[in-house]
Amino acid sequence: MEILNTILFWLGVSVFLYIPYIEIFCKGVPHYRTAPIIRDEIIKRLQQDIKKHETSSPYQIVDMGAGFGFMAMALAKAYPQAQVVGIEIDRIACWSARLIAWLRGIQNVRFIRGNAMAYDMGDTDAVTIYMGKKFMSAISVKLADELQQGALVFSNSYKLEAPWVLLEKVTIETKYPHQGWLYVYKKQ
């Protein structure tokens, strides 16, 4: 019983500390990962675009707000011919992602510690986002300004705003709370 109390106590303390940590270091966005089934859907949908990519430079994918890097690593593993960049504002998550990628021997992914809103998307062919509703307006403007024509955007759970026109809303059943919709866009 005493052990259970101790475990519950420390669990409570961790949750209590995690909330301010997220507010201070992660812009209020927790490190939730995209559900694997949604990740697989994005991977499947990228296949055609990557196949017809003709320029000599590798296909570039950016994961805005990479967390512990699972989305970026899954993309990199699925498409070794592509270059994947995960941008993460939280130092601990970013270093963890780098370590996991190194331990797993994934070489076509890199993680940048910084604000994804400051990254130049000019050479990017596809973007994945799962960052929180409050950022979608600013993200919509940034991607509309910077992405090249034909670039794909996959947004987990939250829609882009105008001038973006929805290409497809994919409903996916997941066990992850609040996940179940993938919004797909193509830059016109």
Ligand SMILES: C[S@@+](CC[C@H](N)C(=O)[O-])C[C@H]1O[C@@H](n2cnc3c(N)ncnc32)[C@H](O)[C@@H]1O
């Ligand atoms: C919900 S996680 C998503 C993780 C991963 N992209 C995935 O889909 O599995 C969102 C992450 O975005 C990070 N974040 C929030 N605002 C950011 C910003 N402006 N620039 C970079 N990272 C940011 C948070 O620290 C958090 O780890």
